[in-house]
Amino acid sequence: MNDFSELENELRNLRPARPSPILFERVEEALMDSGAGASPARQPRKPSGLPYNWLSFGIGLAAAAVLVLFAAISMERRHERGEKIAQISPAPETSAISPARRDGSGVQGSTSSNRFIPAGATQVVYNTRDEGLQFARGSEQPLRRLRYQTHQTWQWRNPTTGASLRVSYPSEEVVLIPVSGQ
Amino acid sequence: MDNVASHEDWKSCFSEVAPGLLLFARQWVQSAADAEDVVQEAFVKFWRRNHNIENRALLYAAVRSIALDFIRRDRRRARREASAFAEAEPAMEPQFEWEDETQSALAAAVGSLPHDQREVLVLKIWNELTFNEIAGALGISQNTAASRYRYALANLKKSLQPQ
Numbered sequence: 198m199n200d201f202s203e204l205e206n207e208l209r210n211l212r213p214a215r216p217s218p219i220l221f222e223r224v225e226e227a228l229m230d231s232g233a234g235a236s237p238a239r240q241p242r243k244p245s246g247l248p249y250n251w252l253s254f255g256i257g258l259a260a261a262a263v264l265v266l267f268a269a270i271s272m273e274r275r276h277e278r279g280e281k282i283a284q285i286s287p288a289p290e291t292s293a294i295s296p297a298r299r300d301g302s303g304v305q306g307s308t309s310s311n312r313f314i315p316a317g318a319t320q321v322v323y324n325t326r327d328e329g330l331q332f333a334r335g336s337e338q339p340l341r342r343l344r345y346q347t348h349q350t351w352q353w354r355n356p357t358t359g360a361s362l363r364v365s366y367p368s369e370e371v372v373l374i375p376v377s378g379q
Numbered sequence: 380m381d382n383v384a385s386h387e388d389w390k391s392c393f394s395e396v397a398p399g400l401l402l403f404a405r406q407w408v409q410s411a412a413d414a415e416d417v418v419q420e421a422f423v424k425f426w427r428r429n430h431n432i433e434n435r436a437l438l439y440a441a442v443r444s445i446a447l448d449f450i451r452r453d454r455r456r457a458r459r460e461a462s463a464f465a466e467a468e469p470a471m472e473p474q475f476e477w478e479d480e481t482q483s484a485l486a487a488a489v490g491s492l493p494h495d496q497r498e499v500l501v502l503k504i505w506n507e508l509t510f511n512e513i514a515g516a517l518g519i520s521q522n523t524a525a526s527r528y529r530y531a532l533a534n535l536k537k538s539l540q541p542q
Contacts, residue, residue: 211475
């Protein structure tokens with residue numbers, strides 16, 4: 198194409214005729230009639246370019262913020278509910294102890310944290326009295342009658358909480374001992 | 380014609396492309412007034428449809444299509460121009476503004492080119508379209524556009540050589 202470069206320059210120096218000024222007026226009138234006087238590359242962007250994109254972005258951001266807010270509120274409510282449950286749960290177990298102490302039947306029904314195991318039992322004989330020989334009904338061998346007066350103490354312990362329960366009461370016991378003839 | 384898309388409104392865009400469009404339209408219509416009618420209709424149609432102004436091939440394709448419709452609407456005129464093409468191709472002479480006899484001779488030589496070569500030359504030299512854009516505007520292959528351009532230059536060079 199180098200052979201034609203000079204010819205191409207000469208052709209470019211040859212200028213086409215300019216259009217008449219009337220042509221501009223005619224085109225302008227035609228464009229005004231159609232309302233399309235703006236630049237084709239800019240016209241679709243001007244009304245809906247940046248504002249539209251920012252509007253979409255803003256709506257999306259607001260929706261995301263609302264979702265995050267709802268999630269935070271929901272989590273907070275769950276957390277509060279969980280704390281209430283944790284605070285309430287020991288209460289029935291504690292209250293279960295009291296009737297057990299009163300009627301003596303609530304220990305078995307309690308949970309493991311409320312379970313009391315026997316820790317000890319003592320029986321103190323503070324008085325023994327010999328009430329003599331006697332013959333039991335239908336028996337030919339005499340029996341010695343002994344009366345023991347004791348004080349018994351029973352003790353339970355909760356290994357989880359370390360609580361202890363002790364019950365003490367006086368008792369009296371009569372024992373018949375056979376007497377062998379010598 | 381730098382970047383047509385950078386222009387703010389149709390006036391600056393049109394003032395830049397109008398001379399080349401008119402010259403291109405005169406490949407089919409004889410008078411300057413008819414060429415202006417064709418260019419006006421094509422440009423307004425192009426602008427209304429909000430085509431990307433960077434796609435210049437569409438604009439020139441619109442000029443070509445409207446020019447052909449213009450010819451079809453006036454059958455007598457179409458027959459006259461068709462006979463002019465067949466009998467004497469130099470009859471359709473582009474309109475140039477020449478300053479001396481050298482340029483006048485050059486303009487006459489351009490007018491004497493075959494029609495298919497001349498329209499490629501007009502699009503390439505005075506409208507600065509690429510061969511790809513020319514191919515799109517004329518509905519031909521890029522290689523055909525390039526070869527027609529080379530033939531046009533060769534014919535011009537041959538016709539301008541001193542006898």
